[in-house]
């Protein structure tokens with residue numbers, strides 16, 4: 001089997017690449033080398049796995065098909081939310097109180113893990129605090145208000161504050177929303193700087209990273225992993241490719257669906273305008289099925305994500321594609337220049353819970369974060385390092401989550417999924 005890079009995956013100029021002028025370059029793998037653990041993919045999953053394993057004394061090699069953080073980890077919204085992508089109330093209902101508690105605690109630890117990695121290693125990635133989520137329909141306000149009591153009573157979590165409509169200008173200058181929930185425990189950051197910071201810390205811990213080294217195949221025990229020009233022999237293999245995995249491992253790619261999501265960045269705004277759009281300098285998101293999410297950059301640009309598609313390839317004009325969603329929230333930005341527009345590919349699962357597991361004992365996979373990967377992919381690296389070191393209880397909790405296959409397999413999942421996604425997106429509108 002030969003895995004070929006697809007043209008749709010070209011590295012797009014984004015605000016993130018423009019504001020990260022120096023990026024390290026790594027050589028491609030040439031010849032044969034040995035490692036304890038070989039990792040495929042240098043996004044948060046791969047880099048965090050590498051870092052946590054190296055700290056435990058393992059010899060780790062990372063093989064990246066393109067460049068470090070080429071995938072979603074270099075392109076995302078940078079929101080670091082608490083909890084899981086599935087609503088906590090639904091997790092309780094479907095999986096019971098004990099599993100729900102474990103997942104909630106791991107979700108909080110995942111956020112702490114990101115913050116600690118940044119602070120302890122002085123990663124310069126524009127870290128800021130807090131997130132506000134908005135109800136775009138009146139009836140959703142009840143849910144937001146109920147969340148405060150639910151998390152307070154059941155999880156002793158006191159960092160949520162409900163903001164009713166008559167106080168909404170404390171958190172936004174917009175008529176688009178009916179109520180809001182301020183989560184003071186969430187974080188947000190510059191995703192590419194964060195990923196490159198993780199790469200540096202991993203290298204300092206002894207990890208070897210190769211770029212332009214697309215894995216074509218692997219086999220055997222110990223496992224031999226082949227690229228065009230080289231090979232790694234390793235005891236363990238970690239697949240950390242998420243939405244970019246293509247056909248590398250047919251046993252797992254039916255459990256995820258790659259979807260594309262898009263982001264724009266405005267020109268820098270005056271401090272007064274920026275302060276009116278996002279008064280608390282938090283990240284922000286709304287209750288739409290195809291979610292709108294936004295925040296300010298360090299130089300006061302509005303970084304706004306909205307709209308997605310479910311096919312190969314991105315819209316020709318991403319700036320206009322996303323701008324309409326931004327103007328629905330902030331019509332006052334009609335004359336504001338959009339300086340950057342880009343997209344990325346992420347993997348969702350059917351129930352939006354991550355898909356972790358193990359094939360043949362020594363091939364580990366971590367994927368399907370469903371838009372919640374900044375904390376969860378980073379944390380996945382910590383969990384797989386624990387598991388490879390012999391402490392696998394927490395990895396097993398994640399691996400045992402009931403993540404189903406998309407009906408119709410990798411080919412037919414598309415039409416069914418697209419119809420489903422479009423239905424929910426339409427429902428948002430009417």
Ligand SMILES: Cc1cc2nc3c(=O)[nH]c(=O)nc-3n(C[C@H](O)[C@H](O)[C@H](O)COP(=O)(O)OP(=O)(O)OC[C@H]3O[C@@H](n4cnc5c(N)ncnc54)[C@H](O)[C@@H]3O)c2cc1C
Nearest residue numbers: 041043044045065071072073076077079215344372373374
């Ligand atoms: C536009 C957008 C906005 C998002 N916003 C948020 C957000 O605000 N908050 C949040 O929590 N999550 C968000 N996400 C999701 C989050 O970015 C991802 O869940 C996370 O980055 C996944 O990290 P990863 O390392 O698993 O995968 P990626 O970062 O996608 O990395 C996978 C890597 O594997 C490499 N690869 C693939 N195949 C091979 C091969 N055969 N050989 C070698 N290398 C290979 C790819 O080149 C790629 O670099 C967003 C995603 C997108 C696209």
